[in-house]
Structures are given as structure tokens and as C-alpha cells.
Amino acid sequence: MSTQATTNTGTADTREKILDAAELLFVEHGFAATSLRAIAAKADVNLAATHYHFGSKKGLLAAVFHRRIQPVNTLRLEGLEKLETSGVPMTARSILEAFFLPFKSADIISTIPGLVGRLHGEPESISKPILEEEFTEVTERFQEALAMVLPQVDRAELRWRFHFMIGSMIQILRIQSPLGIGSTQESFNRGMERLVDFCIAGLEQADLGKQHD
Amino acid sequence: MSTQATTNTGTADTREKILDAAELLFVEHGFAATSLRAIAAKADVNLAATHYHFGSKKGLLAAVFHRRIQPVNTLRLEGLEKLETSGVPMTARSILEAFFLPFKSADIISTIPGLVGRLHGEPESISKPILEEEFTEVTERFQEALAMVLPQVDRAELRWRFHFMIGSMIQILRIQSPLGIGSTQESFNRGMERLVDFCIAGLEQADLGKQHD
DNA sequence: ATTTCATTCAAACGACCGTTTGAATAAAGT
DNA sequence: ACTTTATTCAAACGGTCGTTTGAATGAAAT
Known part of the structure; x- marks a missing residue:
């Protein structure tokens, strides 16, 4: 009390x-x-x-977010680095797995999804400085890597599709967030794999069945 | 003052x-x-x-949201009804267009995207009752329609993909929201068309190039 | 033993919050 | 003309907010 x-x-x-x-x-x-x-x-x-x-309160939020997202981003960049230097040709799948799979590791899974999902939903005055600080580098590096393996997709188009991918990710992070209700570690991992499949299809776009205008 | x-x-x-x-x-x-x-x-x-x-304040939010989303949902259901009774076979594309294109009509476009995007980002205690009230019927009807044209995708899998689709939609609504900065009516419409293409690919998933486990 | 410096503490600052009240005001019904 | 009903109004209710202050406390340094 x-x-x-x-x-x-x-x-x-x-x-x-x-x-x-x-x-x-x-x-x-x-x-x-x-x-x-x-x-x-x-x-x-x-x-x-x-x-x-x-x-300040905003400073606290920034610190909360940085503590959790920094290890994820490090894993992401290390994974991408490994892909680029390994010699084996990169694929959209291997790049997306390097991007999404770090969410699966570490024992912090319980809070990270909700944290990322929540921050994206906050007003810009709060979220924008933090999102830019934490995600600019990772976003640019992965977008460039995808451009390499998807030469048929021009950069403007790729930027749209990358946004859609981020949106799908946020949604699944938000839904699977309160770890312990209906969502287990396995269901979370399964969701991550489904996410990769969905986004690969969307990024590559077989271009079948289109009838634009 | x-x-x-x-x-x-x-x-x-x-x-x-x-x-x-x-x-x-x-x-x-x-x-x-x-x-x-x-x-x-x-x-x-x-x-x-x-x-x-x-x-109450919550009652006001519910009223604000209902006023804008109700016409959109009506257009959606009318569009789907027309598809189902027209005789011509439905496709994933025609269903998704019935779902997304109502955002393009009406002269209220300026606030709707931001409104939907914002509500999804609010804490559950605020967003859940409103989202359920406004979207349950539309979600179920469209998910069933998609199940008809995608018989090869089982229902659990379809539910995942539907979530990803909603996430992509929210993201583009959020980004294109402050109509008047960099986003014009045309850029918004273009985004909506890209969204349809991305989601069709994700929903259908050509199943090429997969190497699951 | 004494100074230094980082940290913790209770208490308060002024401002703003959602909600309620009861009187004033206008419009409609009789 | 009078009553009823719907709406608007200024003012206040009890609380909670982010932030600041200055003294108390502790460990390390001299």
C-alpha cells in the first residue's frame, strides 16, 4: 500500500x-x-x-530498450558477417534467418518481443529517436544484403517490401509476446519460422497471377 | 493559454x-x-x-474509432458479398483488394491509417475491447473466403499468414499516416497496391526454394 | 581520522489528470 | 404561460504525475 x-x-x-x-x-x-x-x-x-x-523517464525507456536490443543486433550483424565471408552464396532465406533468429536465442525472449512491439506502437515523439538510434545500422546493412540476392527487385520496391516485412515481424512479436499465457517457446519459434517463409515469398514475389491495372 | x-x-x-x-x-x-x-x-x-x-475517456476513444472504421468495414463486407455472388471465381487477389481498397475511398484517408495503426499499438486493456468489437466479423469472413481459394493451406497455417498480413497493413498505415508530409494520396495508393502484392505472395507461398529442417 | 564522492532517502514542488456537481441556459411539448 | 427535457457551463473533487531538493548514509581515498 x-x-x-x-x-x-x-x-x-x-x-x-x-x-x-x-x-x-x-x-x-x-x-x-x-x-x-x-x-x-x-x-x-x-x-x-x-x-x-x-x-528522465525517456532516458529510462531508452536504457531499458538498449539493454535488450543491443545483444540481438550484435548477433544479427555477426550472423550477416559470417554469411558474407563464408564463401557460400547468400540467399534471401539465409539473410532473413540471420535477421530473425537472434530473437530465438538467449533467455530473454520473454520480454524482447513485447518490448519491440510496444515501442513501435508508441507516439513518434517517444519511439522515433530510440528506433533510429538502435535500428538504423542493422536496417541498412540487411537491406543492402537483400538487394544483392534480389537483383530483379529495384531499390524503391525493396524498401516497400522491407517495411511490410518489419510489420509482419512486429505483429508476431506482439501477439506472441506475453510468454506464459498460450504461447510457449516452441510456438514462438514456430511463428518465427512461419514469419521467415511469409517474408521470403513476399520479398521475392513469384510474379505469377498478377494483372496490374 | x-x-x-x-x-x-x-x-x-x-x-x-x-x-x-x-x-x-x-x-x-x-x-x-x-x-x-x-x-x-x-x-x-x-x-x-x-x-x-x-x-468516459475510453468511451470517447471507442466512438472516435467506430465513426471511421464502420464505413470501411461496410465497404469491405459489401465488396466480399459482391465477389461471392457474382459468379466469377474468387481469387486471393480479388479478396485482398476487397479487404484493403476501402482504405483508398472516402475522403477520410488522412486520419484512418493513423487511427488503425495507433490503436493496434495501445496496451491491450485499451485496444482489445475495441478491436474485437470492430474487427471480429470482418476478420472471420475474410479468413473463410481466403480458405476457399487457398485449399492447399491448412487453417492453422492460414491463421499465421493472416496475422502477418495484418501486421504488414498496420505498418504501411502507420508509415503513410501523416498525410501531408511526404505522403501523398498517390503514394498511399501505391503503397496499398504493393501491400496487396506482398501479401498475396506470402499467403500463397509458391513453396519454391524451401529447405525446412 | 578525515575528507571525498557516489548513492539513497523522505519530502515536497507545481502542474495536470479524469470525473463530478449543480446551477444556468436553451429548446420542445403541453 | 408553464413544464419538461437536453445541453452547456464554471468550478471544484481527490489523486497522480515527473522532477527537484537537501540532508543522511555509506564506502573509498588520503
């Missing part, structure tokens, strides 16, 4: 406790509907600690 | 003025970050009018 925490002197890491609590609450209720007081209470730390460690 | 409006007696329709103002602010800032005071100020009506006409 009360707001304050029992004196908290160096037990575990205050920073990490705040990040853990904020992560769960942001995913569940969104940024605007989550108060720093609720975060501090859940983390069992003093309210002022949130500003001391993160400067 | 002040909150109140110059006496407002029966000028135009108060209800509509509130809906118009709320729509713009919800799209721009999201539900939680938009205050009823800001809505009342923008609509130039008294604060209490929002509760008088809509009962």
Missing part, C-alpha cells in the same frame, strides 16, 4: 532492479501509462533513484 | 467537434498522453461535454 521501500543500501544493483521493473511495466501498460512511482515500487527502490540513474 | 471556450450555444455539433479534435490528438500523441482538457480546448467546447456525450 505504501510507496517507500525498506531501507535499501547496496542490495543488488539498483540500476538493474529499476531496468527490470520498468521493462515489465512498459511492456504491459505502455510508456505514458506507466509511472515512475509504480516502477520504483516494483523495483523496491527510492523514487528519486530513477532520475539519479537515468536522468 | 486559458482552458475555457467562448460561450458555445448550439454552434455546429458539439459531439462531432469533440470527435474531430479527439481523433487528431489520439493519432498524434496516443491515448494515455492525450488529456480530455486538450481535446475540449481544441474542439472549443466545455470540458464536461466530453463526459456528457461519451461517458
Whole structure:
């Protein structure tokens, strides 16, 4: 019922406790509907600690997101690097697997999908700076790799299709997000594989049965 | 600077003025970050009018959304009905066009994309009741129609792919949303056509080049 | 032992929130 | 003319918000 925490002197890491609590609450209720007081209470730390460690509420969100997405992006870029230097020719499938499969690894799966899905749904004033900071490099690198294996698709067209792919990804991350209700690790992995298949088809587009205009 | 409006007696329709103002602010800032005071100020009506006409903030959001999406859903169902009774065999393309093209008609295009995109990004406690109310029927009818023309895709698989399709749609609606910056009516329409092509490919999945496990 | 510096703490700051109230006002019905 | 009903209004209700302050506390450095 009360707001304050029992004196908290160096037990575990205050920073990490705040990040853990904020992560769960942001995913569940969104940024605007989550108060720093609720975060501090859940983390069992003093309210002022949130500003001391993160400067502001937006700063906290950025830190929450960066902690989780940075390892994923590293895995993505490492995977792509490996593809490019291995000698075996790249395919749309191998590129997409390098892009999506890092979501499957690590034991953090429970929060990442919801976190990514949630951030994309936030107003631009909140999401845009973070999304640009975290995703610009990865997006450009993978879009270029896809352009290599899909020479028949011009760049403007590829950019559209890449957007559709990201949208499909966000949707599946959002739906499979609350790990523990109906979604298991296996159902999540299955969804990721379906996602890869769907996007390959959409990116390549067999161009059968079209009758434009 | 002040909150109140110059006496407002029966000028135009108060209800509509509130809906118009709320729509713009919800799209721009999201539900939680938009205050009823800001809505009342923008609509130039008294604060209490929002509760008088809509009962609560959530009720207002539901009304805002219903006003825009109901005509779209009507066009969708009419289009599907016409396909089913016309005699000419349905295709994935004709079904998807009946589903997506209503976004292109009407002169309300400016707000609808952002509205749909925004609502999907809101926390479940806000979005779920509205999305279920507005989309359950349309989703089921179109999913069944697709099942007819894609007999080779089993129903569980089709449900996955339908989700991916919705995700692609949301993404393009979100990106093309602030009509007037870089997005024109033509670029929006072009995006819609690309969306249809992408989703047809994903739904049908030529099944070429797969090497699953 | 004393200074230094990072961290935690309770308390408060001013602002804004959704909602309610009850009187004032207008329009319609009789 | 009077009553009824629907709408608008200013003002306030009790709470919650992000952020700031300045003292207390602890460990490390000298």
C-alpha cells in the first residue's frame, strides 16, 4: 500500500532492479501509462533513484530498450558477417534467418518481443529517436544484403517490401509476446519460422497471377 | 493559454467537434498522453461535454474509432458479398483488394491509417475491447473466403499468414499516416497496391526454394 | 581520522489528470 | 404561460504525475 521501500543500501544493483521493473511495466501498460512511482515500487527502490540513474523517464525507456536490443543486433550483424565471408552464396532465406533468429536465442525472449512491439506502437515523439538510434545500422546493412540476392527487385520496391516485412515481424512479436499465457517457446519459434517463409515469398514475389491495372 | 471556450450555444455539433479534435490528438500523441482538457480546448467546447456525450475517456476513444472504421468495414463486407455472388471465381487477389481498397475511398484517408495503426499499438486493456468489437466479423469472413481459394493451406497455417498480413497493413498505415508530409494520396495508393502484392505472395507461398529442417 | 564522492532517502514542488456537481441556459411539448 | 427535457457551463473533487531538493548514509581515498 505504501510507496517507500525498506531501507535499501547496496542490495543488488539498483540500476538493474529499476531496468527490470520498468521493462515489465512498459511492456504491459505502455510508456505514458506507466509511472515512475509504480516502477520504483516494483523495483523496491527510492523514487528519486530513477532520475539519479537515468536522468528522465525517456532516458529510462531508452536504457531499458538498449539493454535488450543491443545483444540481438550484435548477433544479427555477426550472423550477416559470417554469411558474407563464408564463401557460400547468400540467399534471401539465409539473410532473413540471420535477421530473425537472434530473437530465438538467449533467455530473454520473454520480454524482447513485447518490448519491440510496444515501442513501435508508441507516439513518434517517444519511439522515433530510440528506433533510429538502435535500428538504423542493422536496417541498412540487411537491406543492402537483400538487394544483392534480389537483383530483379529495384531499390524503391525493396524498401516497400522491407517495411511490410518489419510489420509482419512486429505483429508476431506482439501477439506472441506475453510468454506464459498460450504461447510457449516452441510456438514462438514456430511463428518465427512461419514469419521467415511469409517474408521470403513476399520479398521475392513469384510474379505469377498478377494483372496490374 | 486559458482552458475555457467562448460561450458555445448550439454552434455546429458539439459531439462531432469533440470527435474531430479527439481523433487528431489520439493519432498524434496516443491515448494515455492525450488529456480530455486538450481535446475540449481544441474542439472549443466545455470540458464536461466530453463526459456528457461519451461517458468516459475510453468511451470517447471507442466512438472516435467506430465513426471511421464502420464505413470501411461496410465497404469491405459489401465488396466480399459482391465477389461471392457474382459468379466469377474468387481469387486471393480479388479478396485482398476487397479487404484493403476501402482504405483508398472516402475522403477520410488522412486520419484512418493513423487511427488503425495507433490503436493496434495501445496496451491491450485499451485496444482489445475495441478491436474485437470492430474487427471480429470482418476478420472471420475474410479468413473463410481466403480458405476457399487457398485449399492447399491448412487453417492453422492460414491463421499465421493472416496475422502477418495484418501486421504488414498496420505498418504501411502507420508509415503513410501523416498525410501531408511526404505522403501523398498517390503514394498511399501505391503503397496499398504493393501491400496487396506482398501479401498475396506470402499467403500463397509458391513453396519454391524451401529447405525446412 | 578525515575528507571525498557516489548513492539513497523522505519530502515536497507545481502542474495536470479524469470525473463530478449543480446551477444556468436553451429548446420542445403541453 | 408553464413544464419538461437536453445541453452547456464554471468550478471544484481527490489523486497522480515527473522532477527537484537537501540532508543522511555509506564506502573509498588520503
